[in-house]
Amino acid sequence: MHWLCGQFTALETQRNREHGTVVHLCDGILVGSGTLVNDNPRLNVRPELLVSSDSTAVLSSAPSHPRPIILDSNLRTPPTANIVLLKNRPIIVCSFNPSSTHSSDILKRQSDLEAVGVQILNLEGVSLHDNIPRILTALKSVYNINSLxxxxxxxxxxxxxxxxxxxVDLLVVTVAPMFVGINGVKANDGNSIVNLSDPTYKQFGRDMVLVSKLP
Known part of the structure; x- marks a missing residue:
């Protein structure tokens, strides 16, 4: 397995998912369809990674998994994806129009996904990335997802x-000793500066982790 961050930070990511040290115990963990298709992540707590430096298991009981949530406008998620096979009640938020010309293929994919336990939330005709508040409201009202x-x-x-x-309640940024390139994550559209509030820093092996609120 290859991690962009170091082993210690990967361990801390797993601890965050299990113990909720970032936002208490999160109800869900969210990615976009690009990450899902390209990386095929599990989005779960992996006990085999939760081992301390002296080989002692961190967990004393079975892990509690956050619920996987995918932003996937046209249901590109395959039924064979890891989040589906692990049966952690995944939710896909989509936005297709059932009456559109090309809807028959999407409806077939919806049927295939629902047959293997995926729950579909269709916000018909909505640009998902431009309507985050509406998505959060829908996830809370329909699925009782209160933290992500x-x-x-x-x-x-x-x-x-x-x-x-x-x-965003809390921002956690891992700074690894490498350059990603020009297509990295931008913090904001336009030229405005994103200010941080009460930042703290912690070293994990070769990585630096920044934790901060947004004003």
Whole structure:
């Protein structure tokens, strides 16, 4: 397995998912369809990674998994994706029009996904990345999702950061000793600066982790 961040930070990510040290115990963990298709993540707590430096298991009981949530406008998520196979009650938020010319293929994909336990939330005709507050409201009212860990990718993260503290309670940034390139995650549209409030820093092996609120 390859981690962009170091092993210690990967361990801390798993601890965050299990113990909720970022936002208490998150009800859900959210990614976009690009991350889902390209990386096929599990979005769960992985006990085999939760081992301390002296090989002692961190967990004393079975882990509590946040619910996987995918922003996927046209249901590109395959029924064979890890989040489906793990049966952690995944939710896909989509926005297709059932009466459109190309809807028959999407409706077939919806049927295939629902047959293997995926729950579909269709916000018909909505641009998902431009309507984050509406998505959060729907997730809370329909599925009782009150807290989310936003895992990626870049467009999803940017959509949340653009809203600032209206959508983000706590920001956790891992700084690894490498350059990503020009297509990395932008913090905000335009040229404005995203200010941080009460930042703290912690070293994990070779990585630095920044934790901060947004004003």
């Amino acid at each position: 860990m936003i895992e990626g990718g870049s467009r999803v993260i940017s959509s949340f950061l653009t809203l600032g503290s209206n959508a």
